Amino acid sequence: MPKTGFHLAQVNVGRIVAPIDSPELAGFVEQLPEINELADRSPGFVWRMVDDEGQDATGLRPDGHDDLFLINCSVWESVEALRAFTYETGHLRVLSRRREWFTRMVEPHQALWWVPAGHLPSVAEALERVQLVRDQGPGPEAFTFRSPHPAPDEAAAPPAAPEAPDGLRTPSRD
Amino acid sequence: MTDEDSAFAALGMLGDPLRRRLYRYVAAAPAEVGRDAAAEEAGISRSLAAFHLDKLVEAGLLATSFRRLSGRTGPGAGRPAKLYRRADGEHAASVPPRSYDAVGRLLARVVEDGGLDRALQAAAKAEGAEHPDAAAGDLVEVLRARGYEPFQDGETLRLNNCPFHGLAEEFPALICGMNLALIEGLATGQWSPTMDPQPGGCCVSLRRDGVRDASRDDRRDSKNKKD
Numbered sequence: 440m441p442k443t444g445f446h447l448a449q450v451n452v453g454r455i456v457a458p459i460d461s462p463e464l465a466g467f468v469e470q471l472p473e474i475n476e477l478a479d480r481s482p483g484f485v486w487r488m489v490d491d492e493g494q495d496a497t498g499l500r501p502d503g504h505d506d507l508f509l510i511n512c513s514v515w516e517s518v519e520a521l522r523a524f525t526y527e528t529g530h531l532r533v534l535s536r537r538r539e540w541f542t543r544m545v546e547p548h549q550a551l552w553w554v555p556a557g558h559l560p561s562v563a564e565a566l567e568r569v570q571l572v573r574d575q576g577p578g579p580e581a582f583t584f585r586s587p588h589p590a591p592d593e594a595a596a597p598p599a600a601p602e603a604p605d606g607l608r609t610p611s612r613d
Numbered sequence: 614m615t616d617e618d619s620a621f622a623a624l625g626m627l628g629d630p631l632r633r634r635l636y637r638y639v640a641a642a643p644a645e646v647g648r649d650a651a652a653e654e655a656g657i658s659r660s661l662a663a664f665h666l667d668k669l670v671e672a673g674l675l676a677t678s679f680r681r682l683s684g685r686t687g688p689g690a691g692r693p694a695k696l697y698r699r700a701d702g703e704h705a706a707s708v709p710p711r712s713y714d715a716v717g718r719l720l721a722r723v724v725e726d727g728g729l730d731r732a733l734q735a736a737a738k739a740e741g742a743e744h745p746d747a748a749a750g751d752l753v754e755v756l757r758a759r760g761y762e763p764f765q766d767g768e769t770l771r772l773n774n775c776p777f778h779g780l781a782e783e784f785p786a787l788i789c790g791m792n793l794a795l796i797e798g799l800a801t802g803q804w805s806p807t808m809d810p811q812p813g814g815c816c817v818s819l820r821r822d823g824v825r826d827a828s829r830d831d832r833r834d835s836k837n838k839k840d
Binding site: 525526527528529531532534535536537538539542543 | 726727728729730731785786787789790793807808809810812816
């Protein structure tokens with residue numbers, strides 16, 4: 440993938456089924472260091488949001504009235520890099536057990552959006568993007584894995600060479 | 614030609630037993646296959662194997678690449694070999710017409726939206742545990758019969774194919790969690806399945822219980838087998 444002047448920001452919010460220090464969440468909490476370390480050394484990883492303790496984001500409570508409401512936010516070089524970490528690494532092990540630890544949310548609870556390389560999103564900015572998906576559905580300002588949008592400079596670039604749509608790219612022949 | 618016509622055309626290529634054997638060999642192989650290896654597997658000449666392999670490529674069932682197998686480069690390194698692998702596309706046809714995939718997709722969406730992951734995992738595990746052959750200890754054959762294309766990688770059993778690929782792409786957490794539970798149900802005491810996604814293959818790999826390191830396959834370790 441060509442590097443662009445934009446990075447992909449990602450946020451998902453979720454409501455845990457019991458307090459973070461409860462036995463119900465122990466299986467989740469004990470895997471966090473390994474999974475975060477895996478993210479940190481994954482290709483295309485740029486940054487992830489952490490709380491004051493600096494290890495992970497489980498200390499952040501974006502809704503001050505709800506002690507079970509957690510946020511997870513990170514920045515990647517591309518959609519492909521984030522997708523590979525999310526679904527093609529040990530992270531999938533945690534993801535497949537999500538319903539043991541997180542309540543199913545009826546409303547959309549995640550968003551992807553492009554930020555200028557170097558920009559690190561705030562909690563407020565991330566929550567706004569989730570709200571955008573909720574209010575307007577996926578669009579260029581806030582989208583999802585299922586309906587991705589290209590980075591602004593990719594979208595603006597002149598069509599130099601015909602390119603197959605996502606998923607149909609042939610492997611390079613070098 | 615309709616989609617159905619092209620599916621029948623592709624699948625019709627596999628009516629020939631020799632071609633079918635070559636296809637299965639290449640498709641199940643964990644790495645790309647050269648003409649020599651395919652010819653040897655089928656017990657035929659290299660040129661006959663090449664003819665049939667290229668027919669399978671024409672039909673869209675196999676894909677090719679060129680690489681020097683010797684690892685040498687430059688003058689004298691020889692011509693690059695033509696290597697075959699399973700093509701990405703899926704071909705399905707049914708008479709009379711059936712659309713179980715459409716129903717599967719719809720059901721998966723409802724299960725996902727309902728947050729019913731754990732109910733699905735419990736059902737998958739129970740179904741796996743009911744399988745009589747798996748209980749008899751023939752897990753590798755059971756996985757092969759279910760299309761996982763198992764192969765040994767040191768002490769690890771890896772699965773070259775995901776039988777639920779399309780759904781797993783669309784609902785990865787849900788379907789991969791179901792798949793792990795299904796294999797957990799199938800696996801008896803001897804094997805421990807774990808989530809270990811591989812590009813293009815299945816998200817699960819299995820290790821033999823009691824084997825900790827491929828380089829130290831020491832029988833003395835087997836005393837811990839019961840835990």
